[in-house]
Amino acid sequence: MSLPTSLPPLPASLPDSMRDLDLAACQAVLEAALHGADDGEIYFETRESESLVFDDGRLKHSTYGADQGFGFRVVAGETVGFANAAELSVGAVRRAADAAVLAKQGKAVNLSLSASLATSPARSNARHYGEHDPIGSMAFGDKIALLEAINDYARSRHPGVVQVSASVAADQRHITILRAGGEVYHDYRPLVRLSIGVSVEQDGHRESASAGGGGRIALDLLSDPQYWQAQVDEALRQALVSLEAVPAPTGEMDIVLGPGWPGVLLHEAVGHGLEGDFNRKGTSAFSGKMGQQVAAKGVTVVDDGTILDARGSLNMDDEGTPTHATTLIEDGVLVGYMHDRLSARQMGVAPTGNGRRQSYAHQPLPRMTNTFMTGGQDKLADMLSSTKRGLYAVNFGGGQVDITNGKFVFQCTEAYLIEDGRVTAPVKGASLIGDGPAVMRQVEMIGDDFRFDPGVGTCGKAGQSLPVGIGQPSLKIRGLTVGGTGA
Template sequence: MSTVASPSPILDAAGVAPDEALSILQTALSDADDGELFLEKTESESLVFDDGRLKGASYDAVEGFGLRVVAGETVGYAHANEISAAAIRRAADSAALAKRGYDGTAAEAPRATNQRLYDPVDPLLAPAFSDKIALLAEIDAWARARDPRVVQVSASLVGERRAIDILRGDGRLLSDLRPLVRLNVSVTVEKDGKRESASSGAGGRAGFEEWVAPERWQAQVDEALRQALVNLEAVDCPAGEMDVVLGAGWPGVLLHEAVGHGFEGDFHRKGSSVFTGMMGKRVAAPGVTVVDDGSIAGRRGSLSFDDEGTPTSRTVLIEDGIMVGLMHDRLSARQLGANATGNGRRQSFAHTPMPRMTNTFMEGGKDSQADMIASTRRGLYAANFGGGQVDITNGKFVFQCTEAYLIEDGRITAPVRGATLIGDGATALTQIQMIGDDFAFDPGVGTCGKAGQGVPVGIGQPSLKIGGLTVGGTTV
C-alpha cells in the first residue's frame, strides 16, 4: 500500500497522520475508477469604505475536506468542516456507496507538474489592517476632489488566502497556496438633479502591493468617474436589429457566458450543449480562435493545477472558426475518451469538481476598431457590460450595457442608456465580421457561476464587429 510522498500542511495542523488518511482513502477507492481527498483552509478579509466612513469589515475562516469516489458515471461525495481521522472515515464510508456492486479499474493519475503561477503570499498580512483603512479613506477623498459633481464614493478591498491539499489514491499529495485580491471603486455623480453611477475594479492572484499603488487605484477612480459622467449625458437607446461593435477586454464576458459554457465537457457528455456533435465542423466565422488557458501567470482564473490535481494548460476550443476542443475534468475526459485539460474546478471543499472555464478568451485579429466604426452605418458601440442572463444549454443571452454609444454614418455619436444585447452565442459566433488588433484581458474581476458554484475566472477579447444583433432599448 502506498505512503504519502510529502507532508500535508492541513492534515498536520489538524493532527491527522497523512498515512492514516491515505489508508482510509485507498480503502474507499478500491474497485473505483477515480477519486481523491480534497482539503481546504481559506481565510478572507473584506473592507468597504462608503459615504466617507468605514461601513463594513469582515474576516472569515473556513476549513474542511471533501472525499470523492467515482465509479463509472456514479459519484459518491461526502464533506465535513471537521478535519479528523474519524470524520474522514465516516465520509469514506458514505462516498464508497457509489461503487456498490461495481468493479472498476483506477484511472491513470494526473501528470506531475512543477509549475507555480503565483507566489504563495498572504494578502491578509500586508498592508496592515490600519493601512488598508487609510488607503480606502485616501481613495474616497481623492475621488471627491476629482470633480465637483461627485456626490458619493464607495471603495472596497477583498483579499483571500486559500490553501489546499489534494491527496490521491497513489499516495501523491499536491499542495497549493492560492492568493486572490481585488480593489473596487464606485463613483456616483450628480448634475441638475440627475444621478449616475459607475464602477471599476482590478485584481489577480498576488498580494495587494501591486493593486494599491497610487497609479493603479487612481486609474480606477478616473475610469469609474469617466463612465459615470458619460452616463449623465446618455439618451434613450433605440431598439432594433443593428450591427454592434464590442470593446476589447471585459466585453468578452458576453462570449464567455453565451459560448464558453457550451464547450465544457459535462454538457457534451450529457448531449445538452448546442455544440454537441460539432467537433471538426465550422461553428464560427473564419478568423475566430477561442482559447481557455489556466496557465497564465498571475491571472484571476489561473491555477497551478486544478481541483483534481491536473496541471492547467492552454486548450484551443475554436481554431479559425472550426471547433477543435473541449474543456474537461477527469470524469468527462474519461467518458468521452479524451485527456483531462486541467478544468476540474470546485467552489470549495463542500462541492464536487466539474468542468469549468479558467481564463477564456478570443485571440486578436488584424482589424482596427476605428475601421469597425467607420464601416458601420447604423449600430451600437458597446464599450462595457454589466449583468446578464444566459441559458447555458442553448446559449441564448440578454446582456445589459453599462457604457454604450450610437454609431451613425461611421461615427460614434451620443451615449445611450438602457441598451441590452439579445441573441444566442452560436449564431453570434457566425456573425462576427471584423476581429480587432487590440486584444486585452479584463482587469481581474470575473466570477463565473454554474450549478450553484462560483469560481474566479479571466476573460479577454479584442474589439469585435458583429452583424445583425438584436438591441433592446427604450425607443424604436
C-alpha cells in the same frame, strides 16, 4: 493494491491543522474506499479571507473568516458519492468514506484489484503565481488609509460626486489532494480584488459606475496611487457618460464590441457551452459538432489557466491536473472542450485541467479559467467607420444565457450610437439579444487590440461561484438584435 509506506514531505507553508493530520491514515481510508471504483480523491482545504468596505466617508464593514475541511469523493461509472466535513481529522475522513463508497453499489467490483481506477494526474513544476500573503502583505491600518485616500481623491475629482464606495478583499487557500497510490498534490492560492464605485449627480439626476481590478497578487500591488487613481478616474468617467446618455434604440443593427471586459459575452454565450459535462450529456448548443465550422473564419477561442498572476489561473485544478492552454475553437472550427476527469474519461479524451470546485464542500465540475478570443488584424477605427448604423458597446453588466441553445440577453452599462461611421451619443438601457453560436458566425472583423479584463470576473454554475479571467479584442458583429427604450 499495496499501500504506500510513506507519503511525500509536506510543504513548510502548510497550516498546522494540516500538518497535524495523519495523512497516511487518511490515505489508507482512501485506498479502501476506491477499491473497485473508477476515480476519487480527498480534497483538503484551509482558507482565510478578509474584506473591508468603505462607504459614505467611513469604514462600514470589516470581516475576517477562516474555514477548513475536506471533500471525499468516490466515482463509479457516472455515479458519484460525495461527502464533506468542516473538520480535519481521521475520524471525520472515515465517516465521510462510509457515505461516499455508496457510489459503488450496483457496480460489479473486481475483488482482485481496482483494475479500472483512473491514473493519477501527471505533475508539473510550473507556477503561475507567487506564494505571497494577500492578507498580511498590508497592515490593517494601511488598508483603511488606502480606502480613505480613494474616497478623498474621488470626491476631489468632480463637484458632482455624491457618493463613493471602495472595498478591498483578500483570500488565501491551501489545497492538498490525496489520490490513490500515495499521490499527494499541494497548491497555495492567493487572490485579491479592489472595487471602487462612484455616484454623480447633475440637475437632480444621479448615475453610478464602478471599476477595479485584482488577481493572484499581493494586495500592496493594488495600493500604488497610479493604479487606484486610474480606477477612480475610470469609474467617474463612466458615471459622467451615463448622465449624458439617451434612451437606446431598438432593432437589428451591427455591433462593435470594445476589447477586454466585453469578452463576458463570449464567456457566457459560448464558453459554458464548451464545458465537457454539457457536451457529454448532449445538452449544449455545441454538442456533436466537433470538427465542424461553428464560428467565422479567424475566430479562435482559448481557455488558459497558466497566465501569470491572472484571476482565473491555477497551478493545478481541483483534481490535481496541471492547467494549460486549451484551444476550443480554431479559425472557426470546434476543436476541443474543457474537461474535468469525469467528462474526459467518459468522452475518451485527456483531462484539460478544468476540474474546479468552489470549496471543499462542493464537487468538481468542468469550469472555465481564463477564457478569451485571440486577436486579429483589424483596427477599431475601421470597424467604426465601416458601420452605417450600429452600437458601440464598451462595458457590460449582467446577462442570462440558456446553455442548451446559446440564447442570451446582456445589458450594456456603457454604449454609444454609431451613425454614418461616427461614434455619437451615449445610450442607456441597451441590451444585446441573440444566441452564442450565431454570434460567432456573424463576426466580421477582429481587432488587433486584444486585452484581458482588469481581474474582476466571477462565474457561476450549478450554485458554485469561482474567479475567472475574460478577454478579447475589439469585434464587429453584423445583425445583432438590440433591445432598448428609445425609437
